Every structure is written in C-alpha cells, then in structure tokens.
Amino acid sequence: MNLESRYYYEEGLIIDRRKIGDGDLVxxxxxxxxxxxxxxAPGALKIKNRLRGKVEVITLGKGxxxxxxxxxxxxxxxxxxRFDNIKRDVDTFIHATTYIKRAEKFLPEGVKDNEVFDxxxxxxxxxxxxxxTTSGDILLIKLxxxxxxxxxxxxxxxxxxxKFSSDEKLLLNIEDYKVYCVDCNNLDIEIDLEVINKYNEIxxxxxxxxxxxxxxTRFEEIKKLMPILTKRIEQEV
Ligand SMILES: [Zn+2]
Numbered sequence: 001m002n003l004e005s006r007y008y009y010e011e012g013l014i015i016d017r018r019k020i021g022d023g024d025l026v027x028x029x030x031x032x033x034x035x036x037x038x039x040x041a042p043g044a045l046k047i048k049n050r051l052r053g054k055v056e057v058i059t060l061g062k063g064x065x066x067x068x069x070x071x072x073x074x075x076x077x078x079x080x081x082r083f084d085n086i087k088r089d090v091d092t093f094i095h096a097t098t099y100i101k102r103a104e105k106f107l108p109e110g111v112k113d114n115e116v117f118d119x120x121x122x123x124x125x126x127x128x129x130x131x132x133t134t135s136g137d138i139l140l141i142k143l144x145x146x147x148x149x150x151x152x153x154x155x156x157x158x159x160x161x162x163k164f165s166s167d168e169k170l171l172l173n174i175e176d177y178k179v180y181c182v183d184c185n186n187l188d189i190e191i192d193l194e195v196i197n198k199y200n201e202i203x204x205x206x207x208x209x210x211x212x213x214x215x216x217t218r219f220e221e222i223k224k225l226m227p228i229l230t231k232r233i234e235q236e237v
Contacts, residue, residue: 010034011062011080013120014055015100019045027055027074028104029063030120035111036104039063040071051077058083058096058124083124092129099123099136103143106237115146119207126211135211137222141199141229142207149233152203153177153196159184164193172196174232189228195221 012031060081
C-alpha cells in the first residue's frame with residue numbers, strides 16, 4: 001500500500017463515542033463518502049493530545065484519517081459545526097442523542113448514503129427544545145420510509161370500502177398497515193383518522209420542509225402512533 005492511499009480526509013458527523021483503554025476514544029462516525037463506521041481516536045482524552053476537547057459527540061467536522069485493518073485512526077479533527085442549539089440545553093441534548101442512537105441502529109456500516117447524511121444533519125441543525133420529540137419521531141419515520149420499511153396507510157375501510165369521516169375512530173392492523181371501521185373488525189389498535197392523516201403527510205413531505213418551519217407542531221400527535229410503529233419495525237429488521 002503506498003502512502004497516498006493510507007491517508008484520507010472525510011467530512012462527517014460524530015454521532016456516538018466510547019472510552020477505551022488508557023485515554024483513547026472510539027467514535028461512531030457518519031461520513032459523507034463512507035457512511036457509518038467506527039474509528040479510533042488515539043489519546044483523545046490525554047492532556048496534551050491534539051484531539052482533546054475537539055471530538056465531541058454531535059459535531060460536524062473534517063477528519064484526517066489513516067487506514068488500519070481493524071479501526072481506522074483519526075489523526076486530526078477540525079470542527080465545522082458544534083450544534084449549539086443542542087448543547088446549550090441538557091434536555092435537548094438528551095433527546096437528540098437518544099434519537100440519533102435509535103436511528104443509527106437501522107443503518108448498515110460502510111454504506112455511503114447522502115440522503116441519510118442529510119436527514120441526520122438537518123435533524124441536528126433544526127431540533128429545538130420545544131419540538132425535540134416530534135422532530136425525533138419524524139426523523140425515524142423518514143428514515144424507515146427511506147429504508148423501504150413504511151407504506152402509506154389507506155384511509156378507507158379495507159373490508160367495506162367506506163371512506164371515514166374526520167372524527168371517526170379506526171381500527172388499525174399494523175401487520176399489513178390496513179384500517180377497518182368498527183363494524184368490520186374488532187382489532188385491538190384503535191386510532192383517530194387524524195393521526196393516520198398526519199402519518200401519511202409525514203411520508204409525503206420533505207423532512208427539511210417539516211422540521212425547518214413552524215409547521216412541525218402540526219405533527220405532535222404522531223407520538224400516539226410511534227410505539228406501535230416502533231414495535232412493528234423492530235419485528236421486521
Ligand atoms: Zn368497514
């Protein structure tokens with residue numbers, strides 16, 4: 001291997017980190033060119049190390065790496081964005097890191113994906129104290145949709161074909177994402193048409209458009225569907 005191919009630059013997000021050994025860190029990185037992968041930041045916790053204090057979780061930056069058989073090594077890290085909107089408030093930070101951890105579990109290692117990078121970046125850029133959980137819920141739905149795990153849910157009864165009125169309760173069969181009226185079935189999951197409409201809107205709209213505007217509060221009710229969706233998705237993957 002020649003010298004040139006051993007080193008590379010990569011811009012990306014540090015999304016998680018763990019302490020190992022004596023003052024080293026292992027970082028979970030989402031790079032623009034290489035997707036998700038773990039790297040080692042040798043000595044990052046040691047007093048005189050050049051990485052010390054720079055390789056924080058939830059930063060966008062540009063790294064200089066050296067290839068290794070096991071984990072690549074991070075040699076230098078230049079911070080581009082610190083996401084102060086997240087770091088100035090403890091609750092927002094906890095929400096942001098929790099949702100990022102939930103999201104990254106669905107991402108394969110070493111696969112470049114610009115759409116996923118954008119979803120993560122926009123989420124971190126736009127999450128705010130007053131809409132942290134709704135932002136996180138929408139992030140997960142858009143990611144699952146992107147991975148082909150979520151279909152639209154029809155808004156008429158699958159059995160009798162009747163279109164529902166706005167204040168009606170529907171019965172949802174989450175196994176096949178179909179809904180029934182109360183006359184046609186007696187399933188466990190009762191849900192408002194309004195929530196199904198919001199879900200379909202989230203699948204329709206661009207993430208950036210939803211999260212970057214005041215309209216995000218319109219989607220708060222989606223939290224009623226999240227435990228059901230989460231359980232269903234975890235069954236599948
Ligand atoms: Zn029916």
